[in-house]
Amino acid sequence: MSSQHYYLFSWIWTGIAIVLLPILLNITAPYGRHSRLDWGPMIPNRVAWIVMELPSLIMFITFFLLGPNRINIPLLVFFLLYTIHYTHRAIVFPLRTHTSTKLMPLLIACLAIFFNLINGFLNGFFFGSITEGYSLEYLYDIRFILGGIMFVIGMAINFKSDNILLALRNSGKKGYSIPTGGLFKYVSCPNFFGEILEWAGFAIMTWSPAALAFFAWTLVNLLPRALDHHKWYIANFEDYPPERKALIPFIL
Numbered sequence: 746m747s748s749q750h751y752y753l754f755s756w757i758w759t760g761i762a763i764v765l766l767p768i769l770l771n772i773t774a775p776y777g778r779h780s781r782l783d784w785g786p787m788i789p790n791r792v793a794w795i796v797m798e799l800p801s802l803i804m805f806i807t808f809f810l811l812g813p814n815r816i817n818i819p820l821l822v823f824f825l826l827y828t829i830h831y832t833h834r835a836i837v838f839p840l841r842t843h844t845s846t847k848l849m850p851l852l853i854a855c856l857a858i859f860f861n862l863i864n865g866f867l868n869g870f871f872f873g874s875i876t877e878g879y880s881l882e883y884l885y886d887i888r889f890i891l892g893g894i895m896f897v898i899g900m901a902i903n904f905k906s907d908n909i910l911l912a913l914r915n916s917g918k919k920g921y922s923i924p925t926g927g928l929f930k931y932v933s934c935p936n937f938f939g940e941i942l943e944w945a946g947f948a949i950m951t952w953s954p955a956a957l958a959f960f961a962w963t964l965v966n967l968l969p970r971a972l973d974h975h976k977w978y979i980a981n982f983e984d985y986p987p988e989r990k991a992l993i994p995f996i997l
Contacts, residue, residue, distance in 0.1 A: 758867065758962075762965045769965060775853065786851045800865060801864050802828065802835050803865065807869060809872050814878060818881060819880075819883050822893075824872070871953050888950060899942030902938060903936050906938075909927055929989075931995065934970070941968075944956070947959070971991045975990075
């Protein structure tokens, strides 16, 4: 793929995400607490998570390492941040969950696989083949510093929030409970907030169309999900804290 075609595809992919946002705001994805049986065949939740998240990791590593670009320190940092996140998301997190009885529609998993294949390709191919490189001086660039700080903070929020949710699931209580601790004091879905912050930071840090597209799709996927979770908590718990927002503390 030529660089011209690559950039065109990246911008089209980002534009599709923006166009889909109003539609996804009116559709509740039928998995997890919103699971339904009328979306076709179902598969085990844990298997679905691993199968649908691994393609992003595999595609990114493959196209990053097989590209002609020489790997320097800035590119190595980008590589490590991306692979750490997706190793956790695709392998560590699913294996830690106690969701043996939960199912996910096969259709949802297939859509996620499609998204992750494109996302992994766009980012891996950009860093491995398209970019002309990042000099060592880029390590002192405000974009690299600010974006890196945002990514690390977002990852910490995401991991912390996931641990709180996993502790609830592993407590032996049946059904769902109101999560507390960390940023759950302020929002219903701090795990989503952390992940959005991660990829916003990655987009700023790398200043690349690939990371911008990934951020756009992350926001488009997680914003409607967070709003649905928030509504679900309010509908199912009479004592749900009224001061909590859905996704962004004090704002949304």
